[in-house]
Amino acid sequence: MAVVGAGAAGALVAVQLCEAAARRRIALDLVLLDPAPEAGRGVAYATEVPEHRLNVPVGGMSCYPDDPGHFRRWLCRHGESTVTAADFASRYRYGSYLADTLGRAVIAAHGTVSVRRLRTRATGCADAAGGRLELRLADGGTVTADSVVLATGPAAGRAGWAPAELLASDRFVPSPWSPGALDAVGETDDVLLVGTGLTAVDLALVLDRPGRTVHAVSRSGLLPQPHAVAPLPAVPPPPGLAGLPFHRLRRELTRHFAATRRLHGDWRPALDGLRPEIVRLWQGLTDDERAEFLGRDATPWNVHRHRMAPSTAETVARARAARRLRIHAGRVASAAPGQEGGLVVSLADGREMRVAWVVDCTGPGLRADGGGDPLWCGLLADGFAVPGPLGIGVSTDRGRLLDSGGQPGRPLFTLGASRRGELWETTAIPEIRAQAKEVAEAVLAPLTRAPRSVRRRPTDQFGLPLSTHAAAAAAFRGGLGRVVTVRAKAAEAFARATELDPGFALGHAALALLGHECGADVDVARELADAQRSVRERGDERERSFVDVVTRRITEHEAQGGGAGKGAGDGDAALVDHLGRYPADAFALGIAVPTIAFSGVADLDGTLALGLVERTAPAYAGHWFHTSLLSFVRQEQGRIEEAGELARAALAEEPASGHAVHALAHVHYESGDHHVGRDWLDGWIGGHGRGAVHRAHFSWHVALHELALDDSAAVRRRWFAQLAPGQVNGVRALVDSGSLLWRARMSRNWTGRVPVDGVLDAVARELVERPSTAFTALHSAVALTAAGDLPALRRLSTHAAGADPVQREVIVPLCGALEAVLEEEWATAVRELRGLLPSLRRVGGSAAQREVIEETLLYALVEAGHSDTARDLLEQRLDRRASPLDRRRLAGLSA
Numbered sequence: 001m002a003v004v005g006a007g008a009a010g011a012l013v014a015v016q017l018c019e020a021a022a023r024r025r026i027a028l029d030l031v032l033l034d035p036a037p038e039a040g041r042g043v044a045y046a047t048e049v050p051e052h053r054l055n056v057p058v059g060g061m062s063c064y065p066d067d068p069g070h071f072r073r074w075l076c077r078h079g080e081s082t083v084t085a086a087d088f089a090s091r092y093r094y095g096s097y098l099a100d101t102l103g104r105a106v107i108a109a110h111g112t113v114s115v116r117r118l119r120t121r122a123t124g125c126a127d128a129a130g131g132r133l134e135l136r137l138a139d140g141g142t143v144t145a146d147s148v149v150l151a152t153g154p155a156a157g158r159a160g161w162a163p164a165e166l167l168a169s170d171r172f173v174p175s176p177w178s179p180g181a182l183d184a185v186g187e188t189d190d191v192l193l194v195g196t197g198l199t200a201v202d203l204a205l206v207l208d209r210p211g212r213t214v215h216a217v218s219r220s221g222l223l224p225q226p227h228a229v230a231p232l233p234a235v236p237p238p239p240g241l242a243g244l245p246f247h248r249l250r251r252e253l254t255r256h257f258a259a260t261r262r263l264h265g266d267w268r269p270a271l272d273g274l275r276p277e278i279v280r281l282w283q284g285l286t287d288d289e290r291a292e293f294l295g296r297d298a299t300p301w302n303v304h305r306h307r308m309a310p311s312t313a314e315t316v317a318r319a320r321a322a323r324r325l326r327i328h329a330g331r332v333a334s335a336a337p338g339q340e341g342g343l344v345v346s347l348a349d350g351r352e353m354r355v356a357w358v359v360d361c362t363g364p365g366l367r368a369d370g371g372g373d374p375l376w377c378g379l380l381a382d383g384f385a386v387p388g389p390l391g392i393g394v395s396t397d398r399g400r401l402l403d404s405g406g407q408p409g410r411p412l413f414t415l416g417a418s419r420r421g422e423l424w425e426t427t428a429i430p431e432i433r434a435q436a437k438e439v440a441e442a443v444l445a446p447l448t449r450a451p452r453s454v455r456r457r458p459t460d461q462f463g464l465p466l467s468t469h470a471a472a473a474a475a476f477r478g479g480l481g482r483v484v485t486v487r488a489k490a491a492e493a494f495a496r497a498t499e500l501d502p503g504f505a506l507g508h509a510a511l512a513l514l515g516h517e518c519g520a521d522v523d524v525a526r527e528l529a530d531a532q533r534s535v536r537e538r539g540d541e542r543e544r545s546f547v548d549v550v551t552r553r554i555t556e557h558e559a560q561g562g563g564a565g566k567g568a569g570d571g572d573a574a575l576v577d578h579l580g581r582y583p584a585d586a587f588a589l590g591i592a593v594p595t596i597a598f599s600g601v602a603d604l605d606g607t608l609a610l611g612l613v614e615r616t617a618p619a620y621a622g623h624w625f626h627t628s629l630l631s632f633v634r635q636e637q638g639r640i641e642e643a644g645e646l647a648r649a650a651l652a653e654e655p656a657s658g659h660a661v662h663a664l665a666h667v668h669y670e671s672g673d674h675h676v677g678r679d680w681l682d683g684w685i686g687g688h689g690r691g692a693v694h695r696a697h698f699s700w701h702v703a704l705h706e707l708a709l710d711d712s713a714a715v716r717r718r719w720f721a722q723l724a725p726g727q728v729n730g731v732r733a734l735v736d737s738g739s740l741l742w743r744a745r746m747s748r749n750w751t752g753r754v755p756v757d758g759v760l761d762a763v764a765r766e767l768v769e770r771p772s773t774a775f776t777a778l779h780s781a782v783a784l785t786a787a788g789d790l791p792a793l794r795r796l797s798t799h800a801a802g803a804d805p806v807q808r809e810v811i812v813p814l815c816g817a818l819e820a821v822l823e824e825e826w827a828t829a830v831r832e833l834r835g836l837l838p839s840l841r842r843v844g845g846s847a848a849q850r851e852v853i854e855e856t857l858l859y860a861l862v863e864a865g866h867s868d869t870a871r872d873l874l875e876q877r878l879d880r881r882a883s884p885l886d887r888r889r890l891a892g893l894s895a
Contacts, residue, residue, distance in 0.1 A: 001146065002031045003030065003031070003149045003151055004034075004135070004148065006034035006036060006042075007036070007040070007041065008044060008432065010032060010034065010042075011039055012063055014030060014106075015102050016436050017030055017443065018106055021112055022503070024444065024448055029113075029116075030114065030115045032115065033135070039099055039117065040096075040097075041098070045091050045092065045095030049092075051311075051315060053088040053091065053309035053312050055198060055306060056428060057085060057087060057088055057231070058072050058075065058085050059072060059085025061089070061429050061430075062433070063098065069525050071089075078096075086230075088312075118141075118143070121375075122135045122137060123375055124374060124378045125148065133146075133148050133410060133412065135148065147411040147412075149439055151416060152373065152375070152376070153417060154364030154427065155367060155370045155373065155417065155418075156175070157362055157370075158370055158371060158372070161194065161362060166358060171356065172360070173360065175360070176199070176203055176359050176360065182207070189356035190212060190214070190354070190356055191359060192217065192343075192345055193214065193217070193359050194216075194358060195216070195362040196218040196223050197224060197306070198224055201223065204216065204316065213324060213326060214324060215328060216325065216326070217330050220299045221330070222303045223303070223327060226310055227307045228268050231272075234269050234272035235263075235269040237270070237273060238252060242280055257270045271304055282423065287389055290390055294390070328353075330351065332347060332358075334346045343357075364417065368394050376394075384412060387421070388420070391421070399413050399414060400412065400413050413439045415439055416432050419435070461477050462584045462619075462620075466506060467506075468507075469501060475493050476493070476494065476507055478496075479492075479493030479494040479507075480587060485658055486657075487656060487658065487692055489691070494510040494511045495522075498511065503534045503537060505530075505532075506539075506546060508531035508534060509527070509547045512550055513591070519730060545577075546585065546587070546588060549574050553591070576608070576612065579616060580615070583619035586625055589613075590625075590629075592609065593613060593632070594609060597659075597693070613626070613629050614630075624650040624654045624657055624660070625650075628659035628663065647661075647664035651664070655684075656691070658689075661681070664681075665701040670848075677702075677705045678702055678706060682702050685699065696728040696736050697735075697736055699736070703715055703718045703719065706718060708884065708886075710749070710885040712749035715740075715744050725762040726762075729763075731767060731776060733762045734759065734776065737759050738779060739852045742785065742786045742856070745786065746852075746859040747889075754786055756786040757787055759783060768780045770799045774800075774811055777799075777803075777807055781811065781814055782856075785818040785822060788822060790819065793818060797816065800812045806843060809839070809842075810840065813832055813835070814836055816832055817856075821856065821859075821860060824863070829860040829864070830869075833857040836853065854877075871893050874886050875890065
């Protein structure tokens with residue numbers, strides 16, 4: 001494959017070709033032809049002037065049509081962590097992004113796709129043997145290819161407006177973006193820019209300085225409109241526009257713009273909403289109607305459609321206010337040398353301007369051969385290509401060039417500006433990236449083999465077939481083994497599987513899920529898009545169902561504000577349905593049952609999780625993984641003895657099973673076996689648990705035993721050794737480390753101020769004050785109370801009041817109760833905390849985790865002088881399980 005041009009369009013095509021070929025295991029030799037020193041930049045993104053901004057916000061500039069946030073995430077990873085989708089990045093930064101994305105695609109496809117860069121131009125194209133094409137190169141060489149993609153960008157303008165004497169002057173700059181084109185302009189030289197579009201704006205920013213006047217002239221004298229500082233949602237056009245005669249279409253759109261402006265105070269939402277319909281409307285016009293549009297409406301259209309970034313518009317406004325930039329409406333009629341050097345430029349209305357330089361900013365031409373490019377001129381002359389409507393660009397069949405017979409005969413493809421005649425809207429990245437994907441699909445379609453009938457595919461350890469080869473399947477099994485045992489480095493194993501087979505959908509889906517729910521260092525959106533793309537190309541029904549489950553789960557979480565945990569939705573229903581059809585899918589079952597690894601299905605009373613475990617039992621025939629999950633469910637039901645037996649049976653087969661360990665930790669705690677539980681779990685953490693993902697949570701369980709044993713010195717040692725910030729970060733620090741400090745303080749096992757400030761510093765403030773789940777919100781409230789941060793506790797309450805029903809109905813009154821604790825209004829605290837206890841189960845988590853609120857109530861009862869009520873509560877707790885701590889507190893009340 002040969003791609004002529006390695007600017008933005010060529011880079012986007014190359015990215016799609018590399019990734020699609022690697023997914024489909026198509027061996028490809030890809031040649032990029034472009035004299036530029038770096039791929040991806042072209043003319044548009046080579047400028048190093050910081051003020052040169054994109055004229056599309058960051059959110060619209062991703063390389064991938066199915067992953068709109070890719071560019072923003074790239075910026076965040078490269079030092080711009082606060083950037084939003086509505087910001088306008090510098091053009092040079094975007095060129096770096098294109099080059100980096102292409103480089104990563106080339107590296108990822110290594111072994112399947114070989115890529116060569118030839119820094120030269122293609123000057124001609126001819127037929128070669130076997131239906132191939134031969135490209136003639138400017139350096140005298142040739143390249144023979146099975147397919148050629150012409151990504152040459154806009155045709156160069158020919159300055160047809162310029163009088164002969166100006167064209168002959170050495171003071172005329174016909175190509176302002178050529179290297180060194182403006183180097184001769186003196187510090188105080190006045191300059192005339194011909195054209196007032198985005199090119200003129202960019203050059204005005206470069207040339208603006210005290211002591212110089214920059215003039216800009218065009219027939220309309222109109223500058224591009226600015227983007228809105230705070231954009232509004234797009235407003236779709238009214239139905240029924242397609243097929244209307246142009247005069248009626250124009251009238252209806254004028255009414256639509258006026259109505260939008262009356263309703264929203266801005267015309268931009270109407271134009272933004274029209275954008276998806278532009279191609280269809282343009283193609284519905286006759287050539288006469290298109291010509292009418294070009295003659296009457298093209299200028300106002302371009303002024304409003306192709307806008308300036310807000311910061312650019314502010315800079316231009318300041319230059320105009322200072323009279324350093326002057327805009328004129330008119331047409332250049334003549335130019336003559338000035339008496340003191342420079343030029344005297346006369347406009348058609350008789351006005352004159354004395355300037356040192358004239359710069360052509362009229363932009364590219366509309367004809368493919370208008371700039372004199374020998375490649376396009378030859379293609380049109382030889383009948384390999386034909387002009388598009390009104391002679392603009394060329395005609396194609398979805399990107400494949402039509403020949404003089406009107407047929408897509410040769411494997412010649414193009415995209416971007418060369419399709420403007422048939423599409424009109426085709427020069428911005430959102431359109432080009434979609435065309436790049438379409439072209440790559442068309443180029444690779446003849447090479448994509450039909451799936452072969454394979455007798456036996458590799459399987460996972462539970463017998464489910466995998467749509468990949470043996471090596472990638474082995475890596476996937478390694479990752480799945482780590483997931484079901486709750487051990488570290490599962491993501492690394494799945495990443496290895498996708499490196500071995502970039503088209504392995506389950507590997508990508510697993511990575512996306514681990515990144516989203518477990519905090520693995522993964523680009524979640526990218527992996528999810530790869531999973532969706534791969535499973536469409538190569539995946540069985542079970543794999544398609546699993547990718548759909550992961551997609552729904554992630555998108556629902558994000559719609560609710562991100563983070564672990566969620567409310568019930570289509571994702572839960574899809575997961576339950578998936579397990580009904582594929583009960584042996586251990587990964588899906590581990591996602592569904594909320595033990596320790598994943599947040600589980602939204603199930604407040606445990607019956608759904610229990611039902612899933614019991615219904616899937618026949619598919620596992622007593623396998624230790626399934627036994628581990630059943631053990632955890634049984635202890636949640638209060639069937640403690642049975643849960644312990646099941647956990648021990650699972651651990652006898654697999655001592656590293658994190659699910660079974662977690663279940664047994666709860667069994668020991670709820671049974672009051674604190675010495676046994678402490679010693680056994682502490683030994684496991686130092687042995688089989690060394691590779692566990694959630695070691696901090698297991699350490700928290702050991703610390704609960706030490707608290708129950710009333711061993712304050714052991715609790716302190718445990719916290720500093722295994723639960724202090726640095727050992728634990730993020731939401732785990734909030735849930736485990738923060739809650740342990742508060743429990744230690746409430747039980748008077750930690751005197752003085754607890755070191756909770758470090759815990760809060762280890763957690764993103766957004767997560768603390770604007771948590772997406774009630775479970776996280778409960779622990780945020782506890783940590784903020786431990787820190788004595790009353791204003792933050794009130795902000796959390798305000799957030800919860802506008803969140804989901806559980807936060808509104810449980811977390812808001814909890815914040816009020818804890819506020820009373822901080823203000824030592826003990827009677828109020830007691831009343832509100834007692835009222836909350838019956839509803840705490842709604843926040844999720846385990847009874848041991850929610851017990852932190854009961855501990856707070858006990859403390860408040862004692863401080864309020866309600867000794868009898870505190871005594872009753874302690875006796876109830878001791879009836880449930882033995883606890884030296886509770887016996888000491890009860891004795892203290894009696895004394």
